[in-house]
Amino acid sequence: MLNFPAWKVILILIVLVWGALMAIPNAFTDGFLGVEPREPQSDAPQDIAAYEAQMDAAEESWWPGFLPTNKVNLGLDLQGGVYLLTQIDPAEVAANRLETLQTDIVQALNRDPLIQRDVPEQQGTTLPIQLRNPEDMEEALRRLRRINPTIGATGSDRVLSIERVGPQRIMVSVSEDAQQALAADAQGTMITIIRRRLDPDGVSEVSITPQGDTRIVIEAPGEADPRRIKNILGQAGRLTFNMANMDQSAVNAAQATRPPPGFELLVDEFGRPMLVNRTPVVTGSDIASASQGRNPDDNSPAVDFRLNGTGAERFGQTTANNRGQIFAIVLDGTIMSAPRINEPIWGGNVQITGQFTLDEAQDLADIIEAGELPAKLNFIEERTVGPGLGADSIAAGTNASLIGLALVGVFMIIAYGLIGSFAVGSLLANIVLILGALSGLGATLTLPGIAGIVLTIGMAVDANVIVFERIREEQRNGRSPTTAVIAGYERALSTILDANITTFIAAAILYLLGSGPVKGFAVTLAIGIVTSVFTAFVVTRWFTAMWLRLARPRKLSI
Amino acid sequence: MLLQYWPNNTNVRFMSFRLPALLFSAILIAASFALIFTKGMNFGIDFAGGSVIEIEQPEGVQEEDVREVMGGLGLGEVGVNAARGTGVEAIEVIVIRFATQPAEPGMDQDTAQQQANDRVRAALAEAFPGLNVRSSAAVGPKVSGELLRSGLMALAVALALMMAYISVRFQWKYALGAVAALFHDVIITMGMFSLTQFEFNLSTIAALLTIVGYSMNDTVIVFDRVREEARKYKKMEPDKVIDLAVNQTLSRTLLTSGTTLLALFSIYLFGGTVLSGMSFALIFGVIIGTYSSVFVASSVLLLLGLDQGEKQRREVEGFQGV
Numbered sequence: 001m002l003n004f005p006a007w008k009v010i011l012i013l014i015v016l017v018w019g020a021l022m023a024i025p026n027a028f029t030d031g032f033l034g035v036e037p038r039e040p041q042s043d044a045p046q047d048i049a050a051y052e053a054q055m056d057a058a059e060e061s062w063w064p065g066f067l068p069t070n071k072v073n074l075g076l077d078l079q080g081g082v083y084l085l086t087q088i089d090p091a092e093v094a095a096n097r098l099e100t101l102q103t104d105i106v107q108a109l110n111r112d113p114l115i116q117r118d119v120p121e122q123q124g125t126t127l128p129i130q131l132r133n134p135e136d137m138e139e140a141l142r143r144l145r146r147i148n149p150t151i152g153a154t155g156s157d158r159v160l161s162i163e164r165v166g167p168q169r170i171m172v173s174v175s176e177d178a179q180q181a182l183a184a185d186a187q188g189t190m191i192t193i194i195r196r197r198l199d200p201d202g203v204s205e206v207s208i209t210p211q212g213d214t215r216i217v218i219e220a221p222g223e224a225d226p227r228r229i230k231n232i233l234g235q236a237g238r239l240t241f242n243m244a245n246m247d248q249s250a251v252n253a254a255q256a257t258r259p260p261p262g263f264e265l266l267v268d269e270f271g272r273p274m275l276v277n278r279t280p281v282v283t284g285s286d287i288a289s290a291s292q293g294r295n296p297d298d299n300s301p302a303v304d305f306r307l308n309g310t311g312a313e314r315f316g317q318t319t320a321n322n323r324g325q326i327f328a329i330v331l332d333g334t335i336m337s338a339p340r341i342n343e344p345i346w347g348g349n350v351q352i353t354g355q356f357t358l359d360e361a362q363d364l365a366d367i368i369e370a371g372e373l374p375a376k377l378n379f380i381e382e383r384t385v386g387p388g389l390g391a392d393s394i395a396a397g398t399n400a401s402l403i404g405l406a407l408v409g410v411f412m413i414i415a416y417g418l419i420g421s422f423a424v425g426s427l428l429a430n431i432v433l434i435l436g437a438l439s440g441l442g443a444t445l446t447l448p449g450i451a452g453i454v455l456t457i458g459m460a461v462d463a464n465v466i467v468f469e470r471i472r473e474e475q476r477n478g479r480s481p482t483t484a485v486i487a488g489y490e491r492a493l494s495t496i497l498d499a500n501i502t503t504f505i506a507a508a509i510l511y512l513l514g515s516g517p518v519k520g521f522a523v524t525l526a527i528g529i530v531t532s533v534f535t536a537f538v539v540t541r542w543f544t545a546m547w548l549r550l551a552r553p554r555k556l557s558i
Numbered sequence: 559m560l561l562q563y564w565p566n567n568t569n570v571r572f573m574s575f576r577l578p579a580l581l582f583s584a585i586l587i588a589a590s591f592a593l594i595f596t597k598g599m600n601f602g603i604d605f606a607g608g609s610v611i612e613i614e615q616p617e618g619v620q621e622e623d624v625r626e627v628m629g630g631l632g633l634g635e636v637g638v639n640a641a642r643g644t645g646v647e648a649i650e651v652i653v654i655r656f657a658t659q660p661a662e663p664g665m666d667q668d669t670a671q672q673q674a675n676d677r678v679r680a681a682l683a684e685a686f687p688g689l690n691v692r693s694s695a696a697v698g699p700k701v702s703g704e705l706l707r708s709g710l711m712a713l714a715v716a717l718a719l720m721m722a723y724i725s726v727r728f729q730w731k732y733a734l735g736a737v738a739a740l741f742h743d744v745i746i747t748m749g750m751f752s753l754t755q756f757e758f759n760l761s762t763i764a765a766l767l768t769i770v771g772y773s774m775n776d777t778v779i780v781f782d783r784v785r786e787e788a789r790k791y792k793k794m795e796p797d798k799v800i801d802l803a804v805n806q807t808l809s810r811t812l813l814t815s816g817t818t819l820l821a822l823f824s825i826y827l828f829g830g831t832v833l834s835g836m837s838f839a840l841i842f843g844v845i846i847g848t849y850s851s852v853f854v855a856s857s858v859l860l861l862l863g864l865d866q867g868e869k870q871r872r873e874v875e876g877f878q879g880v
Contacts, residue, residue, distance in 0.1 A: 077832075085701065087668070224691070227676050380668035380698040382675060388614065389692040392643065396830035404824035408817045415813060448761055451825050451833050455768065455840065458821030459775075462814040466779065469810045495782045498727055499775040505719050506771030510764055513712040515705070518764045525768065 002486055002545040012542055015534070016429055022436030026071050031057025033069045038205070038222070072438045075446035075520050076383070078397075080390035081221035082229060083516065085381035088190065088214045090183035092375040094125045094174035096236075097159060097182055101149070102127065103279065105172065108143045115140050119261045126173040134167040144172065151178060152185045184213040186374035191216060194377075196370035197232050216377070226384050228363075235332050236376045237367045239287065240280035241315065241350075244328040244338055250275055266328065268335035269354060276328050276335070281318045283372075286311025288348075290368040292361040295353045301361035302353045305368060312348025320344035383516070397450035404454045405431070412461055416468055419558050422543040423464040426535040430460050433531040434524065443527070446520025456528030463500070463536030467492045472558055481556045482548055489541055496533060504529045568805045573797035576857035583742055583854055590749020597752050602759030603695060605709070607658040607667075607702040609675045613682060614690040615640065615650040624652050627685045633659065633674055643692060643831065651692055654678065658699050668698025709763040713744065716767050720774050728781060735859035736777045739850040743773045747843050761836040769843030772818070776811060776851035783807050784859070788866045796864035800856050815848045 030037040037054035063069070076083050099122060109116040109129070115136035120129045131140055141162060148158045159178055165171045174182065191208050194216065198206050206220045220229060245251070251265070251273050259265050263275045286307050293304035307315055319327070319341045329336045329352055336352050356364065385393075409427065412420040434453060438445055471488030479487060507529065510522035603610055613624075621638050628636040636656045643649035659674045661667040675696035682689055697705075717740055724733040744766055751758050783803035791799060819841060826837040 087700075225679070226694070227679060230672070230676065378666065378669050379672040381696070381701045382672060383693075383695040384691070385693045386691050388649075388690060389612070389643070392649070393830060393832060396828060396833075400825045400827075400829035400833075403828055404821040407820040407824060411817055411820060447830075447832055448764060448836060451829065451836060451840075454821045454825050454829070455818070458818035459772070459814070461817050462775070462810075465810050465813045465817075469807070469813075473806070495779055498778045498782060502720055502723060502774035502778060503768075503771035505723060506716050506767045506774075509712050509716045509719065510767050513708050513715070514764065515760070518760050521761075521764050521768075 002482065002541070002548065004542055004545055009542070012538060015433070016539070019429070019433040019436035022068055022070070022440045023432050024067075025069050026435055026439060028063075029057065030054055032061060033063045034058050034061030034065070035069050068439070070439045070442065072435065073442060073444040074390075074394075075444045075449065075517060076219055076221060076390075077385050077447045077517050078390050078394050078445065079221050080224065080385050080387035081219065082223040082226045083381075083383040084218040084220075084226060084229060084379055085211070086216045086218065086233070086377040087380045088183050088186060088216070088375055089378060090179035090214060091125055093183045093186045094179040095122070096375055098122060098125060098127060098172075098174055101147075101160070104147050105129075105144065108147050109140060111143075120172075125179065126171060128165075129170040129172060131168040131170065137164060137167070137170075140170060144170065151181045155181070155185075157181060180213065183375075187213060187216065190373055190375075190377070193237075193370050193373055194218065194233060197237075197366050198229065200366050200369070222387070224384070224386055226382050230379055232363050232367060233373075233377050234379075235367060236373045237284065237370065238332050238372045239284045239368055240330050241282040242280050242328050242330055243277045243318070243322060244326045244335075245275040245277075246272070246326050246338070247275075266330065266333065266335050268328070268338050274326070274328065274335065274338060276330065280330075281327070282307060282311050282315050284368070285371070286314070287368060290365040292358070292365045293351060295351070297353075300353065301356045301358045302351050303356070303361050303365045303368065304349070304351050305365075307348030307350065309348075312346070315348060315350075316344055316346040393447045397447055401450060401454050401457070404457050408457055408461060412464075416558050418547075419468060419544065419556065422540050422547070423461055423468075423536070425543060426464070426539040427457065427460055429539050430528070430531050430535040431457070433535065434527055437527045437531065438524070441527075443523045444520050445524070446517040448517045449520035449524040452521045452524030453528060456525065456532060459503070460528065460532035460536065463492075463496045463533055464540055466496055466499075467536070467540070468558055471556065475556055475558075481553050484556065485544055485548065489537070493537070496537065500529050500533050564809050568808055569801070570805060570808070571801055572804050572852055573801050573856065573860060576797075576853065576860060579853035580857050583746075583850070586746050586749070587742060590745050590752070593749050593752040594745075597755075599748070599752055599758040600755040601706075602757040603655075603697045603702065604759040605702050605706040607671065607697050607699040609654075609656050609671060609678070609694070609696040611654045611675070611678060611682075611694040612641075612643070612651050612692040613654070613686075614643070614692055615652050616686045616689060619652075619686060621652060623685075624654065624682075627681050628654065628656075628678070631674075631677055631681055633678070641831070666698070666700070668700050671696050671698045705760060709760065712763065713766060713770070716770050717741070717744075720770065724774075724778070724781075727778075728785065729865065731859055731862040731865070732781050732785075734862060735855040735857075736774060736781065738858045739777055739847075739855035740770050740773055742850045742854050743769055743843060743847050746846055747839060750842050751839070756838060757835050759835065761833075762839050765836045765839035765843065768840060769847055772844055773847030773851060776814075776847055777855045779810065780804055780807050780851050780856060781859070784856070784864070788864055792866045794866075796866070797860055799864060799866070800860055804852055804856060811848060811852070815844055818844050 025033055031054035036058060037051055102122060105127065106119060115131055116129055118130065120127050131137060141164065144162045148160045148162065151157050151159055157178065159174060159182065161173050161175045163171045187210050191210060194208050198204070206218065209217045211217050218229065223229065254260065254265050254275055255273065259275055262278050264278055265273055266276045267273050288306045288308040290303060290305035293302050294300070295302040323341055323343070326338050326340050328338045337354055409424045412423050416423065434456065467488050470492045471484050474484035474487045475481065504526060507522045507526040511519055511526065514522055621640050625638045628638060633656045636654060639653050641651050641653050643651040658667055659670045661670045675694060679691065679694065717737060720740060721733050721737045724736045747766060747769060751762065780803060783806055784800055787799050787803050822837050822841045822844065825833055826841060829837060
């Protein structure tokens with residue numbers, strides 16, 4: 001128990017030095033470590049100045065490149081930022097999918113012989129189809145089955161359920177199971193699109209992660225206002241160019257009864273209703289790029305975009321055939337603008353003008369370029385911490401840790417004297433190891449996580465105390481200091497393990513079932529348990545062994 | 559040092575108090591249940607849904623001014639309270655709370671809650687230019703329901719695993735005693751939260767789980783000694799064996815509780831308002847957990863009957879010699 005051969009000492013030293021090296025970067029600024037600093041949080045002069053100072057420091061840094069520079073990841077509650085939980089509605093994904101499939105369905109049924117009676121109207125996730133003749137039933141079912149796509153690229157399940165519900169009636173629908181599968185399939189696509197929208201340049205630290213099959217978590221450190229993110233992500237971004245009809249009598253007729261088949265009634269930004277052809281000329285997938293631009297007439301912000309080859313061709317052809325007509329640029333069911341076609345537009349360069357601010361135009365360009373979301377994102381949970389509160393929390397947490405450490409240290413020395421100070425030494429080693437492990441593992445430190453560290457400080461001495469109490473007893477039973485220490489450690493070991501394993505179980509459950517900040521608490525608690533057993537049982541024992549060998553005390557004063 | 563003056567052989571007859579202690583605990587548990595079911599818990603938005611927005615109090619702006627802005631938004635009852643913010647320096651903040659919002663047609667309540675939050679932020683930004691929003695949170699009823707379920711689930715799983723672990727390492731009687739103590743701690747701490755109407759939220763669940771771990775830790779140490787002494791003194795009366803074990807571990811129990819409480823009080827006093835609920839739960843739980851590992855766990859073990867010298871699981875020898 002007190003025998004520490006060289007290899008053991010070296011191992012202990014390696015662990016301690018490793019911990020210290022991993023922990024040290026936390027004490028310094030990015031600039032000092034030669035790391036490129038984070039983007040300034042705002043355009044405020046003091047933030048820019050701080051950023052530039054760090055950049056300069058980074059260039060002059062002498063910090064050796066082989067030493068670690070990783071710091072503890074701070075949770076959003078400490079560094080400030082926005083957390084958003086979003087929900088994908090499977091029924092909406094399914095309805096949107098069905099809507100895009102509708103063109104194929106209509107086309108398939110319109111081929112000779114024409115077997116549907118009129119253009120079917122979609123109702124949510126179902127599409128009833130009325131046939132002209134009952135004899136066409138088999139042919140209609142065959143055609144529909146042939147165009148029924150699989151869910152995802154590799155799956156064998158089909159998107160549509162095709163059922164015969166009457167002699168002349170077929171019901172095409174998306175089943176509950178298929179809806180769930182479609183939503184799960186859409187999740188990955190949505191994550192890609194969300195990233196392109198929020199982080200078009202690929203520089204920000206925003207994290208976008210799936211949760212379950214139908215949820216996506218968005219964490220944006222440094223962001224102070226969730227409304228901007230909600231705006232950018234709140235729209236599906238379904239952009240289409242459709243031919244439109246502003247003719248007053250047709251619009252009035254449609255308002256009085258219902259729009260003619262294949263048309264819908266939409267409103268433009270001035271509230272003027274118009275009839276829009278449901279079948280788009282150009283869709284989001286025809287757009288090659290979008291950017292913020294300027295309206296040449298009055299220099300107001302606008303959105304420019306360029307169509308790809310086939311899109312430009314189709315758009316040019318349509319504009320050539322429909323001179324003098326109106327076409328509508330529709331975004332998520334609202335007409336963005338509805339210009340009259342004065343001459344054919346070849347080349348595929350189009351501009352949307354409107355009442356945009358510069359930022360709105362930029363965001364809209366990002367949205368359009370990122371592409372259409374398979375469904376709208378529903379926000380169901382938001383947690384935002386401003387930078388001020390984050391900084392205050394770090395300060396309060398650090399204070400509480402230092403005060404807690406000092407109180408526990410003084411208490412241990414008062415209670416146990418010299419051998420208590422060994423425990424304090426290993427307590428310090430413990431804190432260094434916790435910080436080192438957090439940095440090395442890339443774990444996230446949250447405010448409850450800091451509470452976990454402070455709690456560990458209080459509980460870490462427990463293992464020491466158990467050993468010391470055993471030593472006291474053994475000495476009372478007449479053993480010499482050395483044998484008392486040996487017996488104390490030997491007999492305390494299984495107690496210490498039993499006691500700590502139970503707390504570790506609690507921490508593990510918290511980690512698995514907890515979320516966000518609470519997870520951070522579980523991480524520090526779990527790491528703290530492992531390091532405190534190591535420091536109490538190995539490091540303190542090593543200190544004690546060295547002291548026993550050097551001082552050869554005749555009695556332990558504990 | 560000072561501990562040298564701690565009496566070497568305390569001989570408190572803990573087990574002679576077992577009936578009054580069990581009665582006392584039973585009353586506390588009954589009172590806690592009564593409180594939980596009548597007065598209820600003050601669930602935070604994590605579990606009840608709703609919004610909390612904390613703003614730095616702008617100069618010359620009073621609670622009434624904020625209340626007036628909120629009044630025009632049609633959010634139902636809105637709580638507006640001045641408070642002291644987390645932090646080293648005292649910051650005056652105003653905390654705005656409102657409950658789950660009714661959904662408009664075609665929209666679920668969770669989304670309605672988010673929109674209400676955004677409306678409040680927009681109205682505040684307009685009314686008080688340059689306003690510093692310290693934090694804002696909006697949790698829809700679907701999410702809060704799930705959080706509550708998974709929180710209670712975590713507690714149940716923790717208790718089950720603890721019981722399994724103790725059954726394997728000790729004996730089922732020890733496991734029952736330990737788990738009785740855990741239930742005791744969790745229920746009375748929840749009763750305390752109901753009585754004080756401190757906010758019960760996700761960090762409280764984390765605190766409860768930590769209390770479970772801590773109380774278990776304490777109980778294991780006492781039981782470890784009980785098992786050891788029971789084997790050593792086969793002829794001794796069971797209550798004497800337990801008393802001996804509790805007395806032998808008494809200084810450790812008090813010392814560890816002492817250092818843990820020192821650390822927790824420093825979080826409670828200096829860790830800011832965000833952590834005060836959590837540290838309050840932990841402080842209360844450590845005290846009640848220390849009490850229960852002596853009086854509840856050991857008393858239940860004694861009631862079930864202590865086995866001395868029969869075939870017991872031997873300590874796992876492989877742990878030795880690290």
